[in-house]
Amino acid sequence: MRIKVVTDSVCDIPDELIQQYDITVVPSYINIGNQSYLDGVEMTRKQFYDCLDSFPQHPKTAAPGPETYLKVFHDAEEHGFDQIISVHVAANMSSIYNSVVEAASHSKIPVAVHDSQQLSLGAGLQVIAAGKLAAEGVSIQEIEQFITDLGNRTYVYALLDTLKFLHLSGRINLAMRGIGSLLKIKPLMSFHAGIPIFEKVRTRGKAIERMLNYVKNLGHLEHVSVIHTQALETAKWLYHKAFSLIPENNQPIYQTVTPAVGAHVGPNGIGLVCVKS
Numbered sequence: 239m240r241i242k243v244v245t246d247s248v249c250d251i252p253d254e255l256i257q258q259y260d261i262t263v264v265p266s267y268i269n270i271g272n273q274s275y276l277d278g279v280e281m282t283r284k285q286f287y288d289c290l291d292s293f294p295q296h297p298k299t300a301a302p303g304p305e306t307y308l309k310v311f312h313d314a315e316e317h318g319f320d321q322i323i324s325v326h327v328a329a330n331m332s333s334i335y336n337s338v339v340e341a342a343s344h345s346k347i348p349v350a351v352h353d354s355q356q357l358s359l360g361a362g363l364q365v366i367a368a369g370k371l372a373a374e375g376v377s378i379q380e381i382e383q384f385i386t387d388l389g390n391r392t393y394v395y396a397l398l399d400t401l402k403f404l405h406l407s408g409r410i411n412l413a414m415r416g417i418g419s420l421l422k423i424k425p426l427m428s429f430h431a432g433i434p435i436f437e438k439v440r441t442r443g444k445a446i447e448r449m450l451n452y453v454k455n456l457g458h459l460e461h462v463s464v465i466h467t468q469a470l471e472t473a474k475w476l477y478h479k480a481f482s483l484i485p486e487n488n489q490p491i492y493q494t495v496t497p498a499v500g501a502h503v504g505p506n507g508i509g510l511v512c513v514k515s
Contacts, residue, residue, distance in 0.1 A: 241372040241381070242319040244310055246301075246334050247277040248327040248498045249354070249361040250465065252491060259369025262310055266334070266498045267300040274300075277497055286497040287468035287505045299498040301334040307341035315347045321378050322349040325365045325385065328432045329353040332498075350378050352385060355432035359465050359493050359511045360394040388513065390431070393456060395449045396465065396509030397442070398425040427509075428452065446479065449510065453483050458515040463491040467500045467507040476508045485515075 245251065247265040256263055265276040268286065270293050275281040277299075290297070307324070314322055324342065329335035335353055342349035352368075354361035364385040371381045424445040428435045439445040453459075462484045466473035473492055477484070484490075495507070 239320045239375075239377070240318060241378055242314040242317075242322045243365065243369045243372050244307070244314070244322055244324040245361075245365045246326050246332075248332065248334065248358070248496045249325070249365050250358045250493045250496055251362045251365055252493060255366055255369070259366070259373055261365060261369050262314070264302055264306060264310055266302065266496070268497050268501075269298045269300055271295045281497070283494045283497060283500075284468065287494075287500060290500070290505060297497065297501045299501055301332055301337055304337045304340035304344075307338050308344055311341060311345040311347070311349055315345075319347065321347060323352060323368055323372070323378055323381055324349055325352045325354055325361070325368055327357060327361050328355050330432050331357060331434075348378075350382055352382060353432075354385075355389055356392055357394060357429050357434075358495050358499055358509075359463055359491060360392050360429060361389075362491075362493070363392060363461070363463070363511065363513065364389055391460070391514040392430070393452075393512045393514070394427075394429040394465070394509060395452055395512070396427045396429075396503070396507055397445050397449060398427070398503045399469075399506035425503075427503075446476070450480055450483065453480060453510060453512055456512055456514050459483065459485050459512055460515045461485070461513040462488055463493065463511040465493050465495050465509045465511060467495050467503060468505045469508055470494075472506065473508045476510065480510060 244262045247263055265279050268275045324338050326334050338351050342351050354364045367385050368381050423438045424442050426437045426439050426445045464473045464477050
């Protein structure tokens with residue numbers, strides 16, 4: 239049985255792994271005023287972050303409709319695949335999951351739709367694992383079991399540089415943004431099992447300290463990767479800072495976060511994607 243792995247661009251998978259495991263990535267839309275761009279196709283992530291402060295209107299993002307995913311499923315059938323596993327960003331954070339479920343109900347070949355209950359590379363690690371297992375000929379039921387377990391052990395922690403973009407995207411009001419700037423508040427986000435938790439921490443140093451304490455409290459780790467919003471050097475610094483908590487022979491992925499998330503958090507954000515043993 240040939241299994242095709244499908245995902246969305248919010249899952250932040252590096253290009254080389256997309257090619258290695260023949261993963262089909264369906265891009266989200268980046269809407270700026272009356273212009274619409276396909277994430278990673280018509281606008282690169284570098285272009286997005288370089289221009290984020292100067293766009294005429296603050297970007298908004300939109301999920302592809304069911305017809306887009308149905309076309310992807312039909313293409314997989316035409317290329318000789320027998321089954322599809324479609325792994326996506328947390329269902330409670332995006333309408334992508336519902337679009338895929340609708341498309342799957344019209345597919346000519348079976349489609350298993352999986353809610354990763356994660357964001358960014360937290361979801362991407364599940365997609366990559368599905369790609370590896372599909373290439374090894376593992377059954378779709380076993381793949382689902384494996385990535386469900388992986389998701390249950392995955393935690394994402396991210397430090398934002400400013401409250402500005404949470405305000406622009408309507409997540410906080412102007413007064414909170416002003417107070418936060420005055421007090422040098424840094425937003426710290428934790429994400430696990432589909433639930434985001436935001437904290438406001440005084441100063442960047444204290445926020446980093448708290449993030450690393452959360453990672454330490456997870457206990458023994460199986461894997462750690464790094465996500466960032468156009469801040470690779472700072473992301474490398476964070477990984478070095480967390481080095482004593484990282485398992486031996488760890489092979490981290492350093493990945494720029496999708497504009498679908500970046501529009502809300504802004505540039506210079508950094509984070510860790512941790513998998514418990």
